[in-house]
Amino acid sequence: MSEALLQARGLHLAFGGVKAADGIDLDVLRGEFLAIIGPNGAGKTTFLNMATGYLRPQAGTIAYEGESILGLAPRAIVRRGIGRSFQLPQLFTEHTVLENVALAVAAREGVWSPLRPLLRPAWREEATEVLARFGLATLAGARADALNEGARKLTDIAMAVALKPRLLLMDEPTSGVAAAEKMAIVETLARVLRETGVTAVFVEHDMDVVERFADRVAVWSQGRIAALGPPGTVLADPAVQREVIGIEGPGAAAAGLPGGIAAGHA
Numbered sequence: 001m002s003e004a005l006l007q008a009r010g011l012h013l014a015f016g017g018v019k020a021a022d023g024i025d026l027d028v029l030r031g032e033f034l035a036i037i038g039p040n041g042a043g044k045t046t047f048l049n050m051a052t053g054y055l056r057p058q059a060g061t062i063a064y065e066g067e068s069i070l071g072l073a074p075r076a077i078v079r080r081g082i083g084r085s086f087q088l089p090q091l092f093t094e095h096t097v098l099e100n101v102a103l104a105v106a107a108r109e110g111v112w113s114p115l116r117p118l119l120r121p122a123w124r125e126e127a128t129e130v131l132a133r134f135g136l137a138t139l140a141g142a143r144a145d146a147l148n149e150g151a152r153k154l155t156d157i158a159m160a161v162a163l164k165p166r167l168l169l170m171d172e173p174t175s176g177v178a179a180a181e182k183m184a185i186v187e188t189l190a191r192v193l194r195e196t197g198v199t200a201v202f203v204e205h206d207m208d209v210v211e212r213f214a215d216r217v218a219v220w221s222q223g224r225i226a227a228l229g230p231p232g233t234v235l236a237d238p239a240v241q242r243e244v245i246g247i248e249g250p251g252a253a254a255a256g257l258p259g260g261i262a263a264g265h266a
């Protein structure tokens with residue numbers, strides 16, 4: 001079986017004159033944590049949207065487990081095993097944390113309804129187990145709209161994990177989370193994903209998080225992948241430091257994205 005769980009080739013998508021994807025080739029390898037970094041507007045979310053059926057590329061292919069998923073609706077892609085969490089968590093705010101996760105379990109069983117009375121005990125039990133994995137058991141009875149940002153993010157990801165994905169795509173899992181809480185949240189997230197054998201792709205702006213948790217980093221720039229490789233190599237590149245991380249250095253002026261580091265596809 002192929003090492004690549006998800007394989008994107010030649011993805012193009014323009015919005016008017018803006019090339020949000022301008023020839024994206026990417027293999028997501030089974031079992032890895034792949035971070036996507038890049039400046040605002042580089043096309044990171046557009047890639048997640050194409051991989052999850054929210055946007056259709058104008059050219060190119062996307063295969064999951066060796067089969068094309070192009071043209072499938074988001075729900076059909078979820079059923080294939082690709083989960084998604086969003087920059088702004090999509091919780092049922094008037095429901096409890098447990099109910100939110102139980103609704104995700106129900107959705108996996110084909111019941112797409114936010115109606116609390118329809119929740120079966122088995123779904124609640126499974127949701128309880130998922131919450132325990134995430135260390136959220138004490139918040140099971142809390143209403144989703146009473147959570148702080150960190151707990152909200154984790155609940156959103158717990159819902160995605162309850163759908164039993166083999167690949168989870170996350171858009172800025174730590175955005176809006178207080179700095180002091182951030183590492184603990186990602187630590188929890190990474191532990192659960194490793195325990196459950198989930199491959200992960202995450203868009204991230206915090207380079208400490210990237211360095212600590214990513215096996216590989218892909219640098220997005222103007223709809224293209226300008227560099228791809230281990231964090232130690234990619235984050236040390238002067239062009240990446242200047243244009244993505246915002247560090248000025250002596251070597252930075254000579255390099256430029258995407259041309260300066262275009263050869264780094266590992």
Ligand SMILES: Nc1ncnc2c1ncn2[C@@H]1O[C@H](COP(=O)(O)OP(=O)(O)OP(=O)(O)O)[C@@H](O)[C@H]1O
Nearest residue numbers: 015018019020038039040041042043044045046047
């Ligand atoms: N549905 C859309 N309609 C029109 N333009 C869009 C749409 N989605 C994205 N774009 C444009 O495509 C470009 C890439 O956007 P995208 O959201 O993918 O970037 P990003 O790298 O995720 O940025 P950020 O870090 O700010 O979230 C931007 O110029 C954006 O305005």
